[in-house]
Amino acid sequence: MNAAERFLQVCGEIGNFTEKRTGVSVVDAYFGPDEFHPKKQSEAKTATDLVHDIYIAFDTLRDEVNDPLRFEYMMGELHSLNTVVDWLSGKELSYAQLVEGLFHIELKQFPEDVIDESIRLLESRISEFPGKDLRDKVTRFGSEGEVTGNDLKILIEKELQTKSKEVGELFRDRIFSQMGSSVPDKGVQYEAVQNQPWSGYNWYQGDFKSLNQFNIDAKFNKDTLLNVIYHEYEHHVSNLWREKAYINSQELELSIVPLHTGRCVISEGTADTAKEFLRVTDDGPRMQVAEALNALRRMTSINAAIMLNAKRCAVDETVDYLVNRGFRTEESAKRSINFISPTTKDGSINFFAPYIFTYFTGRTDFVLPMYKKAVEQDVLPEFFKTVYMNPYSGSSVTWRKAFEWM
Numbered sequence: 001m002n003a004a005e006r007f008l009q010v011c012g013e014i015g016n017f018t019e020k021r022t023g024v025s026v027v028d029a030y031f032g033p034d035e036f037h038p039k040k041q042s043e044a045k046t047a048t049d050l051v052h053d054i055y056i057a058f059d060t061l062r063d064e065v066n067d068p069l070r071f072e073y074m075m076g077e078l079h080s081l082n083t084v085v086d087w088l089s090g091k092e093l094s095y096a097q098l099v100e101g102l103f104h105i106e107l108k109q110f111p112e113d114v115i116d117e118s119i120r121l122l123e124s125r126i127s128e129f130p131g132k133d134l135r136d137k138v139t140r141f142g143s144e145g146e147v148t149g150n151d152l153k154i155l156i157e158k159e160l161q162t163k164s165k166e167v168g169e170l171f172r173d174r175i176f177s178q179m180g181s182s183v184p185d186k187g188v189q190y191e192a193v194q195n196q197p198w199s200g201y202n203w204y205q206g207d208f209k210s211l212n213q214f215n216i217d218a219k220f221n222k223d224t225l226l227n228v229i230y231h232e233y234e235h236h237v238s239n240l241w242r243e244k245a246y247i248n249s250q251e252l253e254l255s256i257v258p259l260h261t262g263r264c265v266i267s268e269g270t271a272d273t274a275k276e277f278l279r280v281t282d283d284g285p286r287m288q289v290a291e292a293l294n295a296l297r298r299m300t301s302i303n304a305a306i307m308l309n310a311k312r313c314a315v316d317e318t319v320d321y322l323v324n325r326g327f328r329t330e331e332s333a334k335r336s337i338n339f340i341s342p343t344t345k346d347g348s349i350n351f352f353a354p355y356i357f358t359y360f361t362g363r364t365d366f367v368l369p370m371y372k373k374a375v376e377q378d379v380l381p382e383f384f385k386t387v388y389m390n391p392y393s394g395s396s397v398t399w400r401k402a403f404e405w406m
């Protein structure tokens, strides 16, 4: 078996391992050959077996893979998967070690004076909106245009379906045309679901299609929903290019999309920067408020995740923090806890507990500064080619190296 085949095999085995322990497979998408399908890999391997398999894969990589970016990308992914196995097999890991081991980024808590600054920005942007004080203004802002339940289901399955076609066209007109290249796109199907820890999810199906699910237990208003569409569509687009690269190069490791690796940092970072990529940033007062609120909530959610997972604070204390510092309603704070808690409602390990760090760090420390540099240097076509046409750029391990040309 060659290095890429071993990579697929071990990803599939670890997918079965994580699914058994948490209900979620670490394999997020697969569009490779049937014989290496994750579901066809062993379900019986112990943590020790899996770590052994990872070390064999390391050795074959060292022997076979000469391209330095591809080599570092695959090594980084396997190191992350090793941390996944350690974590779920009960090895003693601090939350910081877990986040660093999975994503190759530092766990950083936001000091409260930074949160204060973010609240002041929100305060200045929302000052003209109705309400007696800041909390009242934020609550009213959030409930304006709020859609829930069946109305939300109809909005998602009808209106968003149409909107997504427009977003797809924007990607073609404003990004791919600059790159002088195109990618097949059979579109995204929208579906409303319930009982999930996330608010939206892009399931890449292979064959250039995605299923986007929205959790209608969450409350959406039009501002937040639109932001979610750009984010989720960018995930779809980045997988389209990955599948195209796989078909052209036949490098098997491109046909699998694992969660909880350095890849996720860049993937969430590009998704959270899609509006800048597409030049649809809206300077209207509502969007200005929505963005300030979004940044504040990303930061306070990270602090809340550290409270729950590292400091082992009680749920009630953490909910209070999200209400007081993130200006959430109690209901929204309680719902957002589902995504960051160490355990799920039924007491098993919450697979998403470390994931919250990918979004803010991916955008702020990786994607946005590089995008801004590309704008300054007037090299956007090359920037987008590196992002979309070089799949090995898409990891926190390789990102900076992939842009050394800039």
Ligand SMILES: [Zn+2]
Pocket: 231, 235, 267, 268, 271
């Ligand atoms: Zn995402």
